Amino acid sequence: MPRRTPRTALDRLRTSRPFTRFLKTASICVLVGGLLSPLTQTASAATAAASNDYCGGQCSDILPPGENGNATLAQILLNQAFGTQPSHAEDQLGPYASLATGYKGLTDATINNFFNDSSFGVPSDQVASTENPGGRSDVTIVRDKKTGVPHITGTTRYGTEYGAGFAAAEDRLWLMDVFRHVGRGQLTSFAGGAAANQGLEQEFYRNAPYTEADLQAQIDNAVAKNGTRGQQALADANAYLDGINAYIDASDSGRYFPGEYVLTGHKDAITNAGTINHFKITDLVALASVIGSLFGSGGGGEVDNAISLIAAQAKYGVEEGTKVWESFRERNDPEAVLTVHDGQSFPYGGKPDTAKGEALPDAGSVTQEPLVYDRTGSATTAAAKSTSAGAAKTTLSSAHRGMSNALVVSGKYTASGHPIAVFGPQTGYFAPQLLMLQEIQGPGISARGASFAGLSMYVELGRGQDYSWSATTSGQDIIDTYAVELCQDDYHYLYHGTCTAMDEVEQKNSWSPTTADSTPAGSYTMRVWRTKYGPVEYRATVGGKKVAYTTLRSSYLHEADSIIGFQMLNDPGFVKGPQDFQSAAQHINYTFNWFYADSQHTAYYNSGDNPVRAAGVDAEFPVWAQAAYEWQNWDPATNTADYTPASAHPNSVDQDYYISWNNKQAKDYTTASWGDGSVHRGNLLEDRVKKLVAAGGVTRTKLVQAMADAALADLRAEDVLPKLLKVINSSPVTDSTAADAVNKLQAWVTAGAKRTETSAGSKTYANADAIRILDAWWPLLVKAEFEPGLGSDLYTDLTSNLSVDEAPSAGHGPTGSHAGSSFQYGWWSYVDKDIRAVLGENVQGGLAEKYCGGGDLGSCRDILISTLKQAAGTSASTVYPGDSLCSAGDQWCADSIVQRTLGGIKHGNISWQNRPTFQQVVEYTSHR
Structure with missing residues (x-):
């Protein structure tokens, strides 16, 4: 049907x-x-x-x-x-989609078959x-x-x-x-x-x-x-x-x-x-x-961090539990791929020697502040759906918002001597698209x-x-959580020793059925309690004291400020070179990585109003709402403070190459994202571009091909699966089911570990069975590898900090089904480091413990084989359960990208590829 x-x-x-x-x-x-x-x-x-x-x-x-x-x-x-x-309405969809099967035969003369001039x-x-x-x-x-x-x-x-x-x-x-x-x-x-x-x-x-x-x-x-x-x-x-x-x-x-x-x-x-x-x-x-x-808006999550830290300390004791937690947090992992890789250090958000002002909640005391009140009619029946992640994912938002990529090569390594860039933001796939194209001359x-x-x-x-x-989303931390101590009642708090009333803000919504929306009539009120330290998000107790946890964002009440930076970027009288570009980007208060290329130079700058925190404050956790722990020179009336100077932001001019896929920016620069470890989506670009630069003679075609090749790669298969197979093959595999699965997986790795169609428009993957096996195996092996050692409570809390999997078809992942963007969030680095440790290989910044089989190679191998056999026996209809678009078991469709409707026009789905939504390919031949 x-x-x-x-x-x-x-x-x-x-x-x-x-x-x-x-x-x-x-x-x-x-x-x-x-x-x-x-x-x-x-x-x-x-x-x-x-x-x-x-x-x-x-x-x-x-x-x-x-x-x-x-x-x-x-x-x-x-x-x-x-x-x-x-x-x-959809004439750019076909060329965009066809690059997935056409990139291998690409030439400079055919680039505009897949892009616009x-x-x-x-x-x-x-x-x-x-x-x-x-x-x-x-x-x-x-x-x-x-x-x-x-x-x-x-x-x-x-x-x-x-x-x-x-x-x-x-x-x-x-x-x-x-x-x-x-x-x-x-x-x-x-x-x-x-x-x-x-x-x-x-x-x-x-x-x-x-x-x-x-x-x-x-x-x-x-x-x-x-x-x-x-x-x-x-x-x-x-x-x-x-x-x-x-x-x-x-x-x-x-x-x-x-x-x-x-x-x-x-x-x-x-x-x-x-x-x-x-x-x-x-x-x-x-x-x-x-x-x-x-x-x-990078940052936040301090309450979730605190909950998982408390669970780690409950499991291992305070000292060892903190070490375990820090090893999973990977704040400054030495094996992480970096955008600025020339050795420069940009310290920000690191762990202080002695944390001050921490306000960790009492175990089990955290509750989220209610947002919705007074539901009537269809608002009551829609309550569960409207507050679920799944409902939000059908339209716009995602629990995690790292997107976009960039590949920029200096002219020193190109065939023409001019820099080349292939870059763009991945803003999701929508109908109509959130972005629009235009040319403005005036x-x-x-x-x-x-x-x-x-x-x-x-x-x-x-x-x-x-x-x-x-630009790409950078994710450094510009959001902090403060614990405001309550006084008088739940809606008053101590501000500098004075009991102060919270500010109540409400929005009433009501609706009736329309032609477009047959939802029955209903209404509700959204209510937010605001403090000088930002809106209230959670309530808890800290040492028995009742507190409200608030979130303070440096760009809060400053949504319009970035307009000046964009004005400068459009002004030919202002931007005449890489330093001018960096000056313009400095006026953008949102957290982005900015990339630049002209006929002579390349450049990079990380933007955002990074607040200067009080000495000793650990940005990973909630702190007390007291003057001693506020941002330096913070003015609550205007939400302004001291911000780190431009020189302290990761920046660079004319590095040999730059890559970014929401990875770590530079040495000692801590982002708010979990998972900046040894295996990251950015490695898919790093490995390919580094190889091109080493060979020299880079062309637009070669750089587009590197991007497109990475866009079809399964990160788990390319960077982690070979190590898993090494453990399994450490002894002969005698079980026939396991042996067959190993052979299929190895053949896929040998073929390039990509999720590609057998031919253009076939809607069938090459190595389809190997892909199905890994899709089924990954969540099983992660759970079997880590939960026994961590315990179910800590394992569950850590998966709340970082999702286990984000394969293209993983509707349970942070981006949701049919979203394109994949492999940003997952336990790839944890598995990689743990397996290498079990194999006895060198691991920098390893986990605090060995988890797979308790560190015993034979026991680890048994776990991997057992879960692999289970995965091999899992049917395609179970791995890909189907939805309103796809039949159960339709692997290609489960991966496919949907232009999610935000209006009345619908478009067809396209084959999966992991690349920016808007994308440029540029190589300037001259300069003013």
């Missing part, structure tokens, strides 16, 4: 009404104006070759599924019924349309035939930004509206009470429970502290908003606005009654708070690339005239 993508509120459209009503509705829509996209005038004049483009035709990019993220009601209905796609401008024979938005003469939007990407050219700064706003609304209006409501905790009131909507708004509201005054204050503060650039940013934002709102008015009067507004009850398809609210300046801050929370702005929808007044990741830049 046919399969379909996972149901969302809008997916129910096709089944919620008879098909005859669809035909009637579609006919009416066409007759009264159709809600069809407006046709724009085809350009007759040739677009001149861009004189400010120094890439020499060697810059390319890709962003699936397509540039067009808006769809009229008629287009949505046709898509739901027949699978038809609006123009440019990202040269500035549009050749005259490729101009699809041109328009002057709002009838303005100072800005023109040209769209190309291949992708429909907007190329915005303005003669005034206002007109340029007006055009950027207009183009953003043309391509992503519905998505922008969704996210401004997510950022305010108002999604269900806007889009319906589906469980996934509830889970999404709840997650973000807890982290950023802003009032409208809070949002406005962030604009005012960002402008005030940044002088002329701050004033320019405000003017740009207001012009951008004017462009958005001009499109809203035009699409409303012309009746070609996104059809989701009809399906969610905001507009009437027949009478056109209803309103699409204009955007305002605070909407941009709400949008920024969502994006910053998703991708740029006074003080010259860039092409990707921006988050609704924040595209500047290009956020892309290229300038003679340089490109990109």
Whole structure:
């Protein structure tokens, strides 16, 4: 029977009404104006070759599924019924997907079969349309035939930004509206009470429970502290908003606005009654708070860390338990792959000699602060779903948010003598995509690339005239947990010795059934208690005293600050070389790794407002909310403090090469992520790029191939499985089932340990049985290897800190099913270090104990063989249980990537590959 993508509120459209009503509705829509996209005038004049483009035709990019993220009601209905796609809605999906089977035969001449030419401008024979938005003469939007990407050219700064706003609304209006409501905790009131909507708004509201005054204050503060650039940013934002709102008015009067507004009850398809609210300046801050929370806010988790430390100390005693815990934490593992690998040290977040101010909870006393109150109707029945990780994963969020990769090689090692970069962010796979492509040319702005929808007044990741830049999530710790001692009642706390009332912030949401969402009517209230030390997240006792645990983030109340850094990156008058690039990145307060390449230089900078902590404070654990343990020179009124200087952030210029896949940045620089050990996803890039650099003569083709090859690799099979097989083969394998499994696994390793189709479009893996065996074996062997020694309590707590597995099909993993991103979170390093120790090999920074078989090789071998036999006998239908998209046992489908619907249009799934969502391939031939 046919399969379909996972149901969302809008997916129910096709089944919620008879098909005859669809035909009637579609006919009416066409007759009264159709809600069809407006046709724009085809350009007759040739677009001149861009004189400010120094890439020499060697810059390319890709962003699936397509540039067009808006769809009229008629287009949505046709898509739901027949699978038809609006123009440019998924035309980048095919080229993106085909690289998985086409990369081995890649040449420099065929790169743009898999990417877009990202040269500035549009050749005259490729101009699809041109328009002057709002009838303005100072800005023109040209769209190309291949992708429909907007190329915005303005003669005034206002007109340029007006055009950027207009183009953003043309391509992503519905998505922008969704996210401004997510950022305010108002999604269900806007889009319906589906469980996934509830889970999404709840997650973000807890982290950023802003009032409208809070949002406005962030604009005012960002402008005030940044002088002329701050004033320019405000003017740009207001012009951008004017462009958005001009499109809203035009699409409303012309009746070609996104059809989701009809399906969610905001507009009437027949009478056109209803309103699409204009955007305002605070909407941009709400949008920024969502994006910053998703991708740029490293840290937190101190309470979970404390719980597992307490369990380790209960198991082993305080001294030995602490050693065991630290060995699993791998704060500064000497075997970890590094982005800055030239020996530089950047100490941050390390373990103090003597910790001060720790406020560890009493065992068993921690409870999470309730967020949701007063449930009525469908809110009560959706409660379990909306608070589960699984519900959130069906839409946007993930329990862990490390993504993206970068491969950058110095010109010293390339065939041309010019640096080459293949890099991009992995923001997930959605329909429409969170990012959008654009080119902006105007006074003080010259860039092409990707921006988050609704924040595209500047290009956020892309290229300038003679340089490109990109980012990966870095994850260093800018969030601390404070234990505020309660006084009087549960809603007052001691601040510098004075009993102080908590600030109560509430958001009421209610919804009714709509065409798009048949969830029955319901409502609830979200309530957050805020303190000077941030929002309350947990409650517990510490030494018998009642406390509330709060989370304080350095970017809290500063979501708008990074706009200055992006403004600088878009300014050709500012960025003229690697040092200027680093200066711009220093103005970005979110936690990112930034990479740069021009025709002569490469560079790297790690951004984020890293707070300077009080001496002796261990950032891994909660500390008392007392003046002695606060960030240095912290002002609670503005949430500002002293931050580590730019020179203390990992940074580099012209290193031989850089790789990043959310791995450790540099020696002595501690991230908040667990698992920065001997085996990490970053090793897949490190091994390949290091080999290329050693050989020399690197080309764009070779670097793309290295990325694509790593994107298909099973990290466990490539870097850990050979050691497991070494233990098993330490004696002859006499059991026939085990021997057969070993042979299949060894053959897979010999073939390259990749998850690849037998041929393009076959939807069947080569080495399929070996892949099935390892997918079944990994969680079994980890549990059998570690739980006996750790004990079930400590083992469970440590798996809460770091998931055991994140294979592509692992719906139980932190990213969820069909998400693409894989092998970031898992016990790969632990297994590697433990097995090597049992084998008697050299291990730097090893675990405090030997776990597999208690350290005995024979006993370890018995465990591995026993669990391997169990895995070999596990059926494919059990390993890949199936879902609304895939039949049980369909291995390829279980791995496949789904563009998760955030609107009314659906796209097909594609074969798995582990690579950035937006990606650039660049090699500049000259410089200004």
